[in-house]
Amino acid sequence: MAEDVKDFYSREDKMYVATDCIIFGFDEAKIKLLIFKRRVEPLKGQWSLIGSFVRIDEDVDSAAQRVLMEITGLENVFMEELKTYGSANRDPGYRCVSIGQYALIRINDYDRELVEKHGAHWYDLEDVPDLVLDHGQMVNDALERLKRKARFQPIGFELLPEKFTLPQLQKLYEAIYQTKLDARNFRKKVLSHNVLEKLDEKDKTSSRRGAFLYKFDHKNYRRLLKSGFNFEI
Amino acid sequence: MAEDVKDFYSREDKMYVATDCIIFGFDEAKIKLLIFKRRVEPLKGQWSLIGSFVRIDEDVDSAAQRVLMEITGLENVFMEELKTYGSANRDPGYRCVSIGQYALIRINDYDRELVEKHGAHWYDLEDVPDLVLDHGQMVNDALERLKRKARFQPIGFELLPEKFTLPQLQKLYEAIYQTKLDARNFRKKVLSHNVLEKLDEKDKTSSRRGAFLYKFDHKNYRRLLKSGFNFEI
DNA sequence: GTTAATAAATGTAATTTATACATTAATTTC
DNA sequence: GAAATTAATGTATAAATTACATTTATTAAC
Numbered sequence: 001m002a003e004d005v006k007d008f009y010s011r012e013d014k015m016y017v018a019t020d021c022i023i024f025g026f027d028e029a030k031i032k033l034l035i036f037k038r039r040v041e042p043l044k045g046q047w048s049l050i051g052s053f054v055r056i057d058e059d060v061d062s063a064a065q066r067v068l069m070e071i072t073g074l075e076n077v078f079m080e081e082l083k084t085y086g087s088a089n090r091d092p093g094y095r096c097v098s099i100g101q102y103a104l105i106r107i108n109d110y111d112r113e114l115v116e117k118h119g120a121h122w123y124d125l126e127d128v129p130d131l132v133l134d135h136g137q138m139v140n141d142a143l144e145r146l147k148r149k150a151r152f153q154p155i156g157f158e159l160l161p162e163k164f165t166l167p168q169l170q171k172l173y174e175a176i177y178q179t180k181l182d183a184r185n186f187r188k189k190v191l192s193h194n195v196l197e198k199l200d201e202k203d204k205t206s207s208r209r210g211a212f213l214y215k216f217d218h219k220n221y222r223r224l225l226k227s228g229f230n231f232e233i
Numbered sequence: 234m235a236e237d238v239k240d241f242y243s244r245e246d247k248m249y250v251a252t253d254c255i256i257f258g259f260d261e262a263k264i265k266l267l268i269f270k271r272r273v274e275p276l277k278g279q280w281s282l283i284g285s286f287v288r289i290d291e292d293v294d295s296a297a298q299r300v301l302m303e304i305t306g307l308e309n310v311f312m313e314e315l316k317t318y319g320s321a322n323r324d325p326g327y328r329c330v331s332i333g334q335y336a337l338i339r340i341n342d343y344d345r346e347l348v349e350k351h352g353a354h355w356y357d358l359e360d361v362p363d364l365v366l367d368h369g370q371m372v373n374d375a376l377e378r379l380k381r382k383a384r385f386q387p388i389g390f391e392l393l394p395e396k397f398t399l400p401q402l403q404k405l406y407e408a409i410y411q412t413k414l415d416a417r418n419f420r421k422k423v424l425s426h427n428v429l430e431k432l433d434e435k436d437k438t439s440s441r442r443g444a445f446l447y448k449f450d451h452k453n454y455r456r457l458l459k460s461g462f463n464f465e466i
Numbered sequence: 467g468t469t470a471a472t473a474a475a476t477g478t479a480a481t482t483t484a485t486a487c488a489t490t491a492a493t494t495t496c
Numbered sequence: 497g498a499a500a501t502t503a504a505t506g507t508a509t510a511a512a513t514t515a516c517a518t519t520t521a522t523t524a525a526c
Contacts, residue, residue, distance in 0.1 A: 056328055059319055084317055086250075100329075188477095209475090400501085421505095439501095440492090440493080444502080
């Protein structure tokens, strides 16, 4: 802090800090985004990421968890800071710095009543309407991050149910990378990491034969991480 | 923004936004960090990252560039957001959210007079004294980022002079990764990317034979980036 | 109960990439 | 011209990635 704090903020002007969540879900074949209608002027009623001001006695992280909880009823969700959006003029109403955070949620787990009550909606990525302020940019940035990150860390699993099939997992990666993958090579690679536990159960919703269900083995993953392991698909 | 702004900040309490720069340099064989003595209470006079409050009409990015300019005289330097430090109690003086940004500079380019005037000092990484608040954590985080990032993007070059030798470049990567590299494999790999231009000049400061100087070919790099290229060492 | 339909599961050979490793070359100083 | 010093270079082996086609398990329809 290079200067005395008295030089700033001694006017009526106030600096606000907000957080906005880019909430991704995955439904069979498509990545989806949860948005709602902004509840404060200016631009009230327009589509917006789900966010909030950070309270004076609240950690920035906690603020993001709080809004996620308020709107979806979910806690203990994968959420990670994306970046700060800090242009002086990004919000016509206030001087507001927003910390973007992206979350990956299991799309069947959220509290439908709560979501409905808050007027929130899931949109397929390609159908997302225009968002207020720089929120469109936030979504683009978050997607980029998701793509990059998914290559080296098994965050994709955060978007799937506890139990999932390999074809499901492959479809998820195909959606993230926007490309077709070869089933044999894909299976070889994910299984080679030894972090998937094959169950004795099949999911028959999408084929007659049924596909075996797997669980992600967090314990083994953590063990491997410590010994310098690098997850890559 | 999920709630009305009136709910917050209507008290005497104010939210401050600051930015702190983790400034790295590289000198022959070691990575160095530029720090100075904090000029505001509390903890005035203790070693601190170089930072400032963000002005009410100033972009967060611009604030970081401003302090870097004030202390080193440098502009157009590689600087990138690291992450937000947002615990409610991270600073005993104020409620202050700080955006960490790390910068890579050519250690011979900075303005020595300015740096001296501000009481700033370069420290070898292993000799950095304790820093105020969470600044030590910021340095650790920035180093992690540098390591990860250097694998896939040629940011290492930002730490070297315009013209550099391959042994210099190798020493830099050895310092970043904290490991010895094989000269033959290293050269093969960096040269394979076709983004280094060999000059007809030698640097003889560190050997009798002298080592050829190279320049980073930014134009070719951008061209390759567009066609899906991925720099990796 | 046989057949048709459907998605799941599997192996191998060829190519590319990464690794390990030791000698010669250029130059200066004595 | 000999000694000292760092720069520069190639090859064989191992590992990882890619491309590619058939069989299997199950249900629904007849």
